[in-house]
């Protein structure tokens with residue numbers, strides 16, 4: 159498709175913003191990414207599991223070869239209690255791969271982001287501005303002017319807010335709606351933190367089993383860790399004494415020390431204590447996890463995707479995967495509109511965004527609920543959560559059955575780019591959109 163005059167200004171060069179850029183690029187549509195950090199790829203970042211439906215998108219984008227060697231391969235998952243006693247082990251990631259034809263890829267955030275950046279190719283560097291953040295948006299009948307923190311501005315047809323949980327684009331969108339008499343902000347449920355996460359990367363400890371994903375369950379505490387022969391990625395969860403809406407909480411050194419001390423009795427693998435893991439850490443970070451789902455995902459020529467409109471804890475490893483689904487669905491909608499009209503008016507765009515919001519919000523609600531239940535089961539948040547997680551699930555639901563359920567509920571119905579033709583893989587459970 160030849161390039162049209164349409165230009166999307168994407169705020170945020172994270173995994174979701176980059177997936178949108180890749181999709182628009184393949185659709186022959188112009189874009190500009192605005193990223194507040196000086197570099198798109200940061201030096202550190204969480205371990206992020208790409209599920210098979212995300213890897214299928216990478217395949218559509220021609221990126222699976224680039225992925226090789228960049229992720230920690232995983233085949234099994236082992237659950238233990240805080241004292242290291244094993245409660246369950248099984249080759250669940252192999253079941254997922256057999257079900258869908260694609261493996262789970264356990265990336266570090268920098269390598270995931272690098273992969274999506276590679277997808278854009280050298281010609282796209284002029285379409286990325288780093289070290290500058292969004293300040294404000296002026297919306298006219300025919301387009302948008304995005305004002306930036308360095309005093310400059312960029313013009314486009316739409317703004318896509320992929321700027322994460324603290325989204326400034328979302329704040330501006332809500333203000334614009336408010337000024338037009340729409341009570342968006344008042345209708346939103348607050349984003350709440352119920353859990354902390356201490357995450358990071360550690361050097362490989364030679365006794366550690368590679369390819370196995372370990373998960374510790376216990377009262378108000380839980381951990382997840384996996385390794386290859388070079389590194390270990392982990393996340394350690396603790397329930398907060400009281401839920402908070404202080405989203406930007408910064409933890410002091412003393413608070414981090416208290417957290418580390420509180421896990422000194424915890425095993426993160428049957429043969430690895432949290433203390434030994436901590437001694438081998440290369441970097442760590444303590445933050446609050448956010449849970450929330452926005453009601454309004456668009457207004458006028460502004461639309462949101464990713465963590466800016468759906469937030470969940472990392473317990474089930476679906477935040478990025480869900481955000482990438484929104485990215486794909488949104489690009490499909492934009493491409494669909496633009497294939498009929500190279501200069502759509504605000505009403506036409508609004509109808510496409512409304513459809514996007516209604517479908518993706520409902521799909522995200524299901525994922526957010528599963529993520530919320532998972533962290534509460536893992537941290538034995540109630541007697542019932544302990545009973546289900548520690549007794550019922552391991553004894554009564556086989557790994558194969560559990561992963562068939564996960565495949566049917568979370569993976570097989572996943573969206574892909576409608577307009578990219580590629581020879582895609584499938585497994586035992588056929589994709590709905592093949």
Ligand SMILES: Cc1cc2nc3c(=O)[nH]c(=O)nc-3n(C[C@H](O)[C@H](O)[C@H](O)COP(=O)(O)OP(=O)(O)OC[C@H]3O[C@@H](n4cnc5c(N)ncnc54)[C@H](O)[C@@H]3O)c2cc1C
Nearest residue numbers: 170172174194204207292322464465472475476477478479
């Ligand atoms: C420890 C941990 C483990 C996780 N594990 C998984 C996992 O295994 N699987 C999974 O699917 N998800 C996981 N997640 C969740 C996942 O990281 C998020 O869902 C994901 O990063 C959201 O992507 P995003 O692009 O929407 O937002 P972000 O990743 O937050 O990216 C937003 C980007 O926008 C930029 N930005 C912000 N504000 C501005 C501004 N004003 N102007 C310009 N740019 C701006 C930021 O610098 C950033 O680059 C994990 C999260 C954590 C913390």
